[in-house]
Amino acid sequence: MAAEENGVWGLVEEFVSGQQDSKAAEVATEVKAGRCAVLQVVEALGSCLASSEPRTRGRGVQLLSKVLLQCYPKLTQKEVEVLVLFYENRLKDHHLIIPHVLQGLKALSMCETLPQGLAVSILKAIFQEVHVQSLMQVDRHTVYTIITNFMQTRGEELKSLGADFTFGFIQVMDGEKDPRNLLVAFQIVQDIIVKSYSLGPFVEELFEVTSCYFPIDFTPPPSDPHGITREDLIVSLRAVLASTPSFAEFLLPLLIEKMDSDLQSAKLDSLQTLNASCVIYGQKELKEFLTSLWSSIRREVFQTASEKIETEGLSVLHTLCQSLSRSVVGSDGEDVLDSFLSCVLRDCKHHLCEPDMKLVWPSTKLLQAAAGASYRSCYKITTNVLPLLLEQYNKHTQSSQRRTILEMLLGFLKLQGKWIHEEEDENALIGFKDSLCTVVYSALTDPNVQLQLVGIKALTVLGSLQGFFSASDMELVVDHLYRLIVEKDARNHLAAMDASGSLARIYPSSFTSRMVPKLSEKLQTGQMESSQERALFQCQNSLRQCCLRALSAVSTHPSIVRETVPLLLHYLRHAQKGSVLCAEDMISVCQSLHLLAVQCQQDTESLWYYHQTVIPCLLALAVQAALQETQSQAESPVLLDENVLTAMVPVISAACSHLSPELLTPSVSQVVGLFLHGDVSFLPENSFPRRFQPFQGESEEKQRRLVALLMAFVCPLQRNVEIPELGCLLQELLILSISSRCHFAYTSASKCFAGLVNKCSAGKQLDEVLCNAMERIESGLVDGLERTQVLTLLLWVTKALVLRYHPLNTQLTDKLISLLVDPELGPAAADGFSLLVSDTPDVLNKACHADIRIMFRQRFFTENVPKLVQSFHAADEDKKPNYLKALSHVLNSLPKQVLMPELPSLLSLLLEALSCPDRVVQLSTLTCLEPLLLDAAQILSLHMDTLVTKLLSLTCSSPMAVRIAALQCVYALTKLPLHVLLPYKMQVIRALAQPLDDKKRLVRKEAVAARGEWFLLGSPGS
Amino acid sequence: MVGGNQLENANPLIYQRSGDRQVTAQDEDEDIPDKIDDREIFDLIRSINDPEHxxxxxxxxxxEQVRVKVNDGESTVAVEFTPTIPHCSMATLIGLSIKVKLLRSLPERFxxxxxxxxxxxxxxxAVNKQLADxxxxxxxxxxxxxxxxVNQCLSARS
Incomplete structure (x- = not known):
């Protein structure tokens, strides 16, 4: 015991007289280990704590505090009491000692065993004895920490201090300047208010001590280690100011004053703070200030150049009206909301009558912001504004003015939808129904396209308001829409179709009875006439296209789908038989069918109907066409045209991708049976002259093309749908993909194979299939005849495996890389890299439920780019472009964030690629560089010389696309740090004089933009 | 209206902006040279910001496009501009902005x-004389x- 005691004595001695700071930790370890009590430390310190030299006393207190900070959880209640008494006394001591005393008190404030009443006593002592603002920043921070600790653990006790606590804290923080401390202090004030400590008579003082920092003007020093931003301070101060309605009488005048500031940031901050505080204010707080608030808001919205300020101003008005609407009308019957809105109306209404003037839109936006706040304000404003606008519409006869008025009207109508469900009995609009309809109809018949467009939008909004249109109104509406869709030279037919689509969802019967039959009739007659007169053909053609689109656009309700799908199919069948129609027509029918399918996808009932009706019909038509006897081999039915088949693919895919496995199983086996065994029993009208055998060795190319439809059916199925005879199917596809001579057929077969392989579950079957495919690819590449087919297959299979991270993908990719030096296939293989990393529209994408691992591109990049770079350096001069092309395809597909860290190693390569004569390489390198210029300033600035020279030389090079891209890069350069750019300013400006006189306008446009930006660099006012 | 910085003309008439020029197939054809025409010059100056609004x-x-005359062959451009009010103090400044924009954007031959x-x-x-000098x-x-x-007028609006 004595020895240990001696040990502590020794350590204390060394700390105090020997000035060895590390000894404090050793003492703490002793205490923590229980080898020595705190009391013993105090005893050991005895003489120096009583020393007459302040430095020695300070050293002693410092040691004790350091020990306590480590050991405070071990202190007993008795020890704490003694220590508190000691420290409170020390607060009166020499100023040198105070920082250490505060450290000790901080340790005690974290102590759970602190007896009741001592927290108050410590705080009182601090408030009384310490002049906080004359301390150093760290020590002030300690005081805030002590207060925070007590507020967290001993809130009730502190509240017993009443307003004295608040007052004490006000004195503590008064004059605080350090942002780090301010953040803590603001948090304490917020807690004082939120946790309802008594503010007593000190509300105004508390407000003053915080609001003096508003608006925050703080710019963190460069390379600030604390990372406190201006935004942090703004947000925490705002939380304080907007935390209680008691501040209202002081805060509102302050904000009104600051809104008038010349500083945009101060204006913005004031508006945002006002917005935050209005949320908690009621009528009582706001009433007195409404007039001045309104005039400030109005001024900001009317005069500002900044969209941000306008938005904030509008949002403040919105919140203000919301708060006023919440308050109950007082017993004196004075409705503050009503008089406020009258004020708003008075100041804005007359501007609505001048549709050509600047203030018309700000006024409208103000009124709409107020109207959007509550039902009551919406009612009041609508009933005031609507008659006025309707009257103005009739008064002004110019289309452009009418358009402005109708657009304003549209905004008010949209707001109605928000409230109509709440109080149905009192719909503000019903009274204006007739005049509204008249106005909208007049817009719909106006020759001005833009006015028509707004009319259509208004119609959609009115239609979506429940109970606004009766059934007979709808008839008229549908007639108008029909006219707009089929009208000659109609420019708004797309908008009219959209409107029909959304209204058909609500009023399906009006559309099935009045629009669908008319469209179908128009479609038929159009077809008749087209065969007769050549001159009419073009016009009829576009009309037919229009009808087809419209039929799919209105199919937004199951009952309509059942009407329109048979119509479209009938039309297609008719087309096939009569063969009047060209491929273009078939394609547009397919597009309509696809659009329709996409619309049905959310609705299983419609989709199932669609699946059952459309797929057999399309397959039957296609098989029929493929088996048709033709006179010559060259003549082939329109339906087998590549473009038509390609258009059918999405139709079939869309009908398969969203259905559940239970529903799909039968139709999957039917379709597989059709292709493998020629089983046509499920097709309508299935009497064909010959057997359908697309996979038989000697089958004609015509039949083989239909593999595209097989792909469309089986590839998008969800992974849990089982495909019968999968092994056999894969085998046939593999053979076909290599043996076919027809580009369309073998590509489709490869895609189909890849699509299936991508989803096969890993296992023996997959391994065998892939092994087989690999063998065929290897041998096919040696053989001369089918190399192109084999490359196509290789590309698609590689893509399928890269997407799912299959282990074989590395081997396949290496194969592809090695093909880059192939004299025959090299360029095609290089282009193939774009296929590997880009999304494909028909297979192997998300919509097809393909197995796509996240970040496969990044993985592909990290695995293969080093190989490509290495091979590039080793390759002959004439093969280098292939590598560059492959590389730039891979780089182009990557997100910028991934590319950024790799950039230093790749940059020299990219710069080299800029001098590569291949225009594809140039173009893709430029597109790859442009976004990087914005983010990789640091790295790029090292290569400015080369970069500027090469870019400038490309601005006059041969293909215009390259010139344009180069100029866009020169423009993007201006975003680099100024000091990097200035040395090149004159050079660039001089060099860009030449493209200003380029023969192509599109190039000149980019040159003007780039040169203008370079002129502004480092110039005042930019 | 409250506030110290009063505008000379607080509620001016607003005209509609013409949309971006339609890109035609001819514009994209590498071999056909496009002459500099009135619309192209108008596109250069129409987006210049007003100094006060x-x-x-x-x-x-x-x-306005009708007040722009260009002759590509003779390399001349003439632009007329119309101040919003006859006493507009900004007229010289607006003219200067137009002139600077054109000098920066057109080939030197113009x-x-x-x-x-x-x-x-x-x-x-007086204004014309200053601008011509x-x-x-x-x-x-x-x-x-x-x-x-001038640079503020010519900066792209954020």
């Missing part, structure tokens, strides 16, 4: 003439305050 010269109808639409401004001749234009751009305002 957050609006473009086109929206205020200060510049002779650029910018003047006020006859009869639309009180001190029309090469040395005075150059001197004006030496003045960093003027250059700042």
């Amino acid at each position: 957050p609006l473009s010269l086109e929206e205020l109808n200060v510049v 002779k650029v003439d910018v003047h006020i639409t006859p009869g639309t401004h009180a001190s029309e001749h 090469k040395e005075r234009v150059a001197a004006a751009l030496e003045n960093s305050h003027l250059l700042e305002v």
Whole structure:
């Protein structure tokens, strides 16, 4: 015991007289280990704590505090009491000692065993004895920490201090300047208010001590280690100011004053703070200030150049009206909301009558912001504004003015939808129904396209308001829409179709009875006439296209789908038989069918109907066409045209991708049976002259093309749908993909194979299939005849495996890389890299439920780019472009964030690629560089010389696309740090004089933009 | 209206902006040269910002396509602009902005003439004379305050 005691004595001695700071930790370890009590430390310190030299006393207190900070959880209640008494006394001591005393008190404030009443006593002592603002920043921070600790653990006790606590804290923080401390202090004030400590008579003082920092003007020093931003301070101060309605009488005048500031940031901050505080204010707080608030808001919205300020101003008005609407009308019957809105109306209404003037839109936006706040304000404003606008519409006869008025009207109508469900009995609009309809109809018949467009939008909004249109109104509406869709030279037919689509969802019967039959009739007659007169053909053609689109656009309700799908199919069948129609027509029918399918996808009932009706019909038509006897081999039915088949693919895919496995199983086996065994029993009208055998060795190319439809059916199925005879199917596809001579057929077969392989579950079957495919690819590449087919297959299979991270993908990719030096296939293989990393529209994408691992591109990049770079350096001069092309395809597909860290190693390569004569390489390198210029300033600035020279030389090079891209890069350069750019300013400006006189306008446009930006660099006012 | 910085014309008439020029197949054909035409010049100046409103010269109808004349063969451009009010103190500044924009955006071979639409401004001749005087234009751009305002007019709106 004595020895240990001696040990502590020794350590204390060394700390105090020997000035060895590390000894404090050793003492703490002793205490923590229980080898020595705190009391013993105090005893050991005895003489120096009583020393007459302040430095020695300070050293002693410092040691004790350091020990306590480590050991405070071990202190007993008795020890704490003694220590508190000691420290409170020390607060009166020499100023040198105070920082250490505060450290000790901080340790005690974290102590759970602190007896009741001592927290108050410590705080009182601090408030009384310490002049906080004359301390150093760290020590002030300690005081805030002590207060925070007590507020967290001993809130009730502190509240017993009443307003004295608040007052004490006000004195503590008064004059605080350090942002780090301010953040803590603001948090304490917020807690004082939120946790309802008594503010007593000190509300105004508390407000003053915080609001003096508003608006925050703080710019963190460069390379600030604390990372406190201006935004942090703004947000925490705002939380304080907007935390209680008691501040209202002081805060509102302050904000009104600051809104008038010349500083945009101060204006913005004031508006945002006002917005935050209005949320908690009621009528009582706001009433007195409404007039001045309104005039400030109005001024900001009317005069500002900044969209941000306008938005904030509008949002403040919105919140203000919301708060006023919440308050109950007082017993004196004075409705503050009503008089406020009258004020708003008075100041804005007359501007609505001048549709050509600047203030018309700000006024409208103000009124709409107020109207959007509550039902009551919406009612009041609508009933005031609507008659006025309707009257103005009739008064002004110019289309452009009418358009402005109708657009304003549209905004008010949209707001109605928000409230109509709440109080149905009192719909503000019903009274204006007739005049509204008249106005909208007049817009719909106006020759001005833009006015028509707004009319259509208004119609959609009115239609979506429940109970606004009766059934007979709808008839008229549908007639108008029909006219707009089929009208000659109609420019708004797309908008009219959209409107029909959304209204058909609500009023399906009006559309099935009045629009669908008319469209179908128009479609038929159009077809008749087209065969007769050549001159009419073009016009009829576009009309037919229009009808087809419209039929799919209105199919937004199951009952309509059942009407329109048979119509479209009938039309297609008719087309096939009569063969009047060209491929273009078939394609547009397919597009309509696809659009329709996409619309049905959310609705299983419609989709199932669609699946059952459309797929057999399309397959039957296609098989029929493929088996048709033709006179010559060259003549082939329109339906087998590549473009038509390609258009059918999405139709079939869309009908398969969203259905559940239970529903799909039968139709999957039917379709597989059709292709493998020629089983046509499920097709309508299935009497064909010959057997359908697309996979038989000697089958004609015509039949083989239909593999595209097989792909469309089986590839998008969800992974849990089982495909019968999968092994056999894969085998046939593999053979076909290599043996076919027809580009369309073998590509489709490869895609189909890849699509299936991508989803096969890993296992023996997959391994065998892939092994087989690999063998065929290897041998096919040696053989001369089918190399192109084999490359196509290789590309698609590689893509399928890269997407799912299959282990074989590395081997396949290496194969592809090695093909880059192939004299025959090299360029095609290089282009193939774009296929590997880009999304494909028909297979192997998300919509097809393909197995796509996240970040496969990044993985592909990290695995293969080093190989490509290495091979590039080793390759002959004439093969280098292939590598560059492959590389730039891979780089182009990557997100910028991934590319950024790799950039230093790749940059020299990219710069080299800029001098590569291949225009594809140039173009893709430029597109790859442009976004990087914005983010990789640091790295790029090292290569400015080369970069500027090469870019400038490309601005006059041969293909215009390259010139344009180069100029866009020169423009993007201006975003680099100024000091990097200035040395090149004159050079660039001089060099860009030449493209200003380029023969192509599109190039000149980019040159003007780039040169203008370079002129502004480092110039005042930019 | 409250506030110290009163605008000369707080509620001006607003005109519609013409949309972006449609890109035609001919524009994209590498082999056909496109002549510089009135619309192209108009596109250069229509988006210049007004010095006091957050609006473009086109929206205020200060510049119009019919008041732009270009002759690519002879390398001449003539632009007339119309101040919103006859006593507009900003007229010289607007003219200067148009002139600077054209000087920066057109090939050097062009002779650029910018003047006020006859009869639309009180001190029309004085302003025209200043704008036509090469040395005075150059001197004006030496003045960093003027250059700042001109550059602000020419900056793309954020």
